Structures are given as C-alpha cells and as structure tokens.
Amino acid sequence: MTTKKTPKAPQDRKPKAAKVERPEDVKGFELLKSIDEVPVWEQAPLLALVARMTDQADDKGNIHVGSEEGVMLLGEIGRSMLPFAVDEKQYTKFASGRTALQDVMNLAIAWTSTLGEDESSDDS
Numbered sequence: 001m002t003t004k005k006t007p008k009a010p011q012d013r014k015p016k017a018a019k020v021e022r023p024e025d026v027k028g029f030e031l032l033k034s035i036d037e038v039p040v041w042e043q044a045p046l047l048a049l050v051a052r053m054t055d056q057a058d059d060k061g062n063i064h065v066g067s068e069e070g071v072m073l074l075g076e077i078g079r080s081m082l083p084f085a086v087d088e089k090q091y092t093k094f095a096s097g098r099t100a101l102q103d104v105m106n107l108a109i110a111w112t113s114t115l116g117e118d119e120s121s122d123d124s
Contacts, residue, residue, distance in 0.1 A: 026110035027103055028094045032084045035114045043115060046080045049073065050112045053105070071101070078104045081111070 023029060035043070053073050078095050081104070085091035095104050 023110035023114050026106050028091075028107045029110060031086055031091045031094055032081065032107070032111055033086055035111070038084055042083065043112075046077065046084075046108070047112050047115060049077045049080055050108050053077065054109065074101055074105055077108045081108060084111070 053070070078100075081095075082088060082091060094100075094107075
C-alpha cells in the first residue's frame with residue numbers, strides 16, 4: 001500500500017534562512033569611507049533615517065518604498081550618505097539609474113550595520 005504525503009500548509013512550512021551578506025560585499029560599499037573615519041555626530045542622523053526606513057519592513061523583513069514617504073525617506077538617506085563618499089562623482093553615479101533606489105537602500109543598511117562593531121572581536 002502506498003501512502004501519499006500530505007502537502008504542508010503554508011503556515012506549517014519553515015522559512016528558509018536568508019542569505020546574510022557581509023556588509024563589505026554589498027554593491028557600492030567601497031564607495032564609502034570606513035566607519036572609523038566618520039565622527040558619531042555625522043553617523044547618527046543617517047542611522048536614524050535608516051532606522052525609520054527599516055521600521056517600515058513587513059513581517060518578512062521586506063522594505064517597500066512604494067509610498068511617497070518611503071521614496072522621500074530613501075532620497076534623504078541617499079543625500080545623507082554623500083558626505084561619506086570617497087569620491088562624490090562615483091557615488092552620485094552609483095546613486096543614479098534604474099536600480100538606484102534598491103542599491104542605495106542596501107548600501108545604507110550594510111554601512112550602518114557596521115556601527116558598533118568591534119573588529120578586535122571578530123572570530124574569523
């Protein structure tokens with residue numbers, strides 16, 4: 001006798017672990033100064049903007065910038081990162097074009113995620 005497997009209901013499926021990237025592997029990371037070169041009074045406003053943006057994430061962690069507020073917030077984040085650019089022209093080119101919204105968002109999250117890291121405590 002053959003038994004059929006009952007398919008799992010969507011709520012019973014375990015989510016796959018998201019691929020975690022190292023911040024320095026994110027597209028454009030090399031365009032920004034090291035966090036060690038940026039004083040806290042310049043880091044804080046960007047961190048606050050990124051926190052506001054990530055607070056808008058859905059249950060799956062996806063950030064949707066389709067709203068007017070989301071797009072405006074992302075524009076402000078992009079401008080706030082300009083002083084941290086190693087080369088303003090290269091950063092401006094990076095922050096322009098079809099994929100710029102997604103690229104800037106990913107870069108801002110990656111760069112601010114390095115705040116508070118202690119390189120001496122790396123296990124690698």
